[in-house]
Amino acid sequence: MFTGIIEEKGRLQAIKQDNQSLQLVMQASKVTTDLKVGDSISVNGVCLTVTDFTATSFQVDVIPETFRGSSLAQLSRQSSVNLERAMAANGRFGGHFVSGHVDATGKITRVWQEDNAKYYQIAVPDSRYISNKGSVAVDGTSLTVFGVTDHHFTISLIPETQQATVLGEKKIGDTVNVEFDMLAKYMERLLQQPAEGLTEDKLEQYGF
Known part of the structure; x- marks a missing residue:
């Protein structure tokens, strides 16, 4: 669950595309501070699961359903993206309930x-x-x-x-x-x- 309050603008560092799936590596600084494998991050409004990370980047996979139903397939290297970590239970709720499931x-x-x-x-x-x-x-x-x-x-x-x-x-x-x-x-x-x-x-x- 997310709030729709963007934490930072990241940048697409690397992209690997198969037929209808993607592997993305995002350059970021704020959202990686307490990151773990398996965490959810909203990338341009799409809830994705972190599969690997460093202090300055993280990796996610995009499955065919998300590939077809979102604009992520239109990204290219160096594209800017909106990033938000999943909502913390002890934080302020400043936006509205956002699931990260694009309609x-x-x-x-x-x-x-x-x-x-x-x-x-x-x-x-x-x-x-x-x-x-x-x-x-x-x-x-x-x-x-x-x-x-x-x-x-x-x-x-x-x-x-x-x-x-x-x-x-x-x-x-x-x-x-x-x-x-x-x-x-x-x-x-x-x-x-x-x-x-x-x-x-x-x-x-x-x-x-």
Whole structure:
């Protein structure tokens, strides 16, 4: 589980690609300080497992499902990436619940500046899980939605986010990893379940 608060921008040091899988070595400094093999790290919003590490780098594997469902296959050597370690139980919770399981890739269709804010319009196949003023994770960054249509949503970056994440470097046509708010997904799933056995007495029993 992650918060969507990016800890540092890393750099892709080495990449080995098979048909539909990857082995990546990321250069980093902050996220490697207490690293162990088997730890989870979010790389551009994708939860990956550390298989090897040094004081200044770590290695992860990307399986075919992740290869096909995220933008990681578009990375090249020296690409910048957003990095976040799994959430610690004793830390502050500053973003929103982010699982690191990408729901869709989106394409940036518009970028504009307004005072100190940088706005991005992102096209997605379906925006039913996105709500205005709700939360969304873009390349692992927890952000607030400022506009939504059937197939687009708009986010805004404060100067700090522009500097501290790879989103500040993105341009029109770039692909990003999108994770919808998991609460919205769970709610839809619950509403799809049959209401058999749901009575006024049972609702009253559970405090409704």
